[in-house]
Amino acid sequence: MKVWECQQCGFIYDEAQGWEEEGFPPGTKWEDIPDDWTCPDCGAAKADFTMTEVA
Amino acid sequence: MSGTNGRIVVVGAGVAGVSAAGAARLAGYEGEIVLLGGEDALPYRRPTVSKELVRGDKGPDEVRIKPASWYEKNAIDLRTGVRAESVDPTAREVRLSDGSTLGYDQLLLATGGRPRRLAAGDSGAVTLREIGDADLLRERLDGRPDVVVVGAGLIGSEIAASARQLGCDVTLLETAPLPMPRVLPADLGRMYADWHAAEGTELHADVRVRAIRPDADDPSLTVVEADDGRTWTAPVVVEAVGMTPDVELARTVGVRLDDELGGVQVDELGRTSVPDVFAAGDVASMPDLVRGGRHRVEHWQNAQNHGAAVGRAMAGVEKPFDEVPWCWSDQYGGTLQITGWPESSHTIVVRGDLDAHDFTAFYLDAEGILLGAVGLGRPREIRSARGWIGERRRLDTTRLGDESVALEETLVS
Numbered sequence: 001m002k003v004w005e006c007q008q009c010g011f012i013y014d015e016a017q018g019w020e021e022e023g024f025p026p027g028t029k030w031e032d033i034p035d036d037w038t039c040p041d042c043g044a045a046k047a048d049f050t051m052t053e054v055a
Numbered sequence: 056m057s058g059t060n061g062r063i064v065v066v067g068a069g070v071a072g073v074s075a076a077g078a079a080r081l082a083g084y085e086g087e088i089v090l091l092g093g094e095d096a097l098p099y100r101r102p103t104v105s106k107e108l109v110r111g112d113k114g115p116d117e118v119r120i121k122p123a124s125w126y127e128k129n130a131i132d133l134r135t136g137v138r139a140e141s142v143d144p145t146a147r148e149v150r151l152s153d154g155s156t157l158g159y160d161q162l163l164l165a166t167g168g169r170p171r172r173l174a175a176g177d178s179g180a181v182t183l184r185e186i187g188d189a190d191l192l193r194e195r196l197d198g199r200p201d202v203v204v205v206g207a208g209l210i211g212s213e214i215a216a217s218a219r220q221l222g223c224d225v226t227l228l229e230t231a232p233l234p235m236p237r238v239l240p241a242d243l244g245r246m247y248a249d250w251h252a253a254e255g256t257e258l259h260a261d262v263r264v265r266a267i268r269p270d271a272d273d274p275s276l277t278v279v280e281a282d283d284g285r286t287w288t289a290p291v292v293v294e295a296v297g298m299t300p301d302v303e304l305a306r307t308v309g310v311r312l313d314d315e316l317g318g319v320q321v322d323e324l325g326r327t328s329v330p331d332v333f334a335a336g337d338v339a340s341m342p343d344l345v346r347g348g349r350h351r352v353e354h355w356q357n358a359q360n361h362g363a364a365v366g367r368a369m370a371g372v373e374k375p376f377d378e379v380p381w382c383w384s385d386q387y388g389g390t391l392q393i394t395g396w397p398e399s400s401h402t403i404v405v406r407g408d409l410d411a412h413d414f415t416a417f418y419l420d421a422e423g424i425l426l427g428a429v430g431l432g433r434p435r436e437i438r439s440a441r442g443w444i445g446e447r448r449r450l451d452t453t454r455l456g457d458e459s460v461a462l463e464e465t466l467v468s
């Protein structure tokens with residue numbers, strides 16, 4: 001399970017937790033999220049997320 | 056002395072301070088990190104103050120920058136509700152509001168800013184910057200009172216939209232002819248003026264507010280008075296006329312300030328004019344490595360990523376900060392994105408449809424070099440534009456507006 005972070009606003013997408021508000025159940029892999037999905041907080045593109053080491 | 060040991064004291068637990076503390080740790084800093092937050096709340100996402108928090112869509116627990124456990128896990132000694140009062144750079148000591156002193160090896164000023172006011176004293180108007188301001192305004196909006204918002208910049212426009220969405224009658228006053236004059240050119244300002252009208256927000260442009268004061272007969276009302284004699288009276292008046300960088304502590308350190316842009320002058324690594332004292336975020340006037348000269352940016356992404364870069368520099372990992380600025384704004388459910396420096400452009404080309412709220416507007420100089428872009432609903436184009444602005448790429452302005460041509464194909468060099 002990986003964690004992805006929005007470079008613009010810091011929103012965290014954690015594969016383990018998913019994002020139920022938009023219909024991604026826990027365990028949803030990053031590659032299974034549609035390419036036109038945007039950051040729920042700031043509207044950045046999916047490509048604006050980077051895989052991150054969570055300190 | 057940057058290095059991996061000693062004590063870093065970060066003043067200000069906004070996003071710049073929190074990011075700096077985390078990034079210093081991640082870069083291998085092994086000394087103590089103390090993070091002083093003048094506000095009582097756990098560090099939170101300030102942009103929600105004029106959006107989710109004021110509308111009540113999210114509560115304080117849902118807008119934290121990091122969970123409480125993060126600070127402990129990273130050995131970051133977060134002290135909320137404690138202000139740094141003054142600094143003695145010779146003794147390398149900070150005097151705190153609780154009366155104690157704290158020594159440092161390296162100091163970071165991440166003090167952000169405060170709302171600008173039209174006049175000193177209690178005018179009856181509210182301002183919005185801290186989480187408590189959102190609570191207060193939300194309570195006052197409860198009975199759907201009439202609201203007057205002074206200033207149609209990014210924040211004033213958002214507050215107007217939020218209050219309108221809550222069902223209030225909203226009047227929005229702006230000195231310039233169109234909303235968001237500092238960040239948007241006329242075409243887009245006009246689109247927002249139309250949008251306010253369509254949503255029932257009453258926008259008055261070209262209004263120079265001369266005074267805001269409590270109503271003489273009914274102190275529960277506040278009066279806004281314009282230069283031309285017009286007045287507006289409402290139970291809730293919001294003053295959103297910009298921010299002033301907070302240099303109060305910086306003055307006690309004696310660091311060089313920026314008289315023109317405001318704030319503290321730093322170099323490309325966030326170093327001030329005083330050894331081992333750094334500054335980051337809204338308060339920092341920094342070299343603009345894309346266009347030359349200096350700039351001071353008041354956006355979340357800059358504060359977050361500049362803070363992180365300066366935190367790494369304090370840990371000895373020195374890489375100049377050269378990100379192209381980038382911000383967003385939510386109004387009436389549409390997310391506007393702005394990147395680069397659209398205001399300094401020569402030519403504008405719109406791709407898409409302004410009235411449909413589905414477009415990217417590209418801003419170029421006389422040679423066709425991309426300087427900025429503004430988009431609604433087109434994050435991928437904004438992403439491409441942001442990269443190209445940093446690389447000073449040129450675009451073919453005659454084909455840029457033609458959506459049958461792929462965006463990449465309009466690159467000239």
Ligand SMILES: Cc1cc2nc3c(=O)[nH]c(=O)nc-3n(C[C@H](O)[C@H](O)[C@H](O)COP(=O)(O)OP(=O)(O)OC[C@H]3O[C@@H](n4cnc5c(N)ncnc54)[C@H](O)[C@@H]3O)c2cc1C
Pocket residue numbers: 066067068069070071072091092093094101102103104105137138139140165166167168183184185210301304335336337338352353354355356358359381382383384385
């Ligand atoms: C209502 C609102 C909405 C916004 N919306 C957006 C948006 O949608 N998109 C966007 O890109 N940007 C937005 N911004 C801008 C963004 O929030 C700021 O750029 C960002 O918060 C700056 O971070 P910072 O850490 O530099 O400063 P700040 O967030 O101002 O944090 C500085 C902190 O330092 C503390 N402090 C100051 N002096 C001392 C002291 N002496 N001792 C201890 N603590 C001290 C302050 O109390 C404060 O908590 C918004 C700003 C506001 C106010």
Ligand SMILES: [Zn+2]
Pocket residue numbers: 006007008009010011039040041042043044
């Ligand atoms: Zn985001």
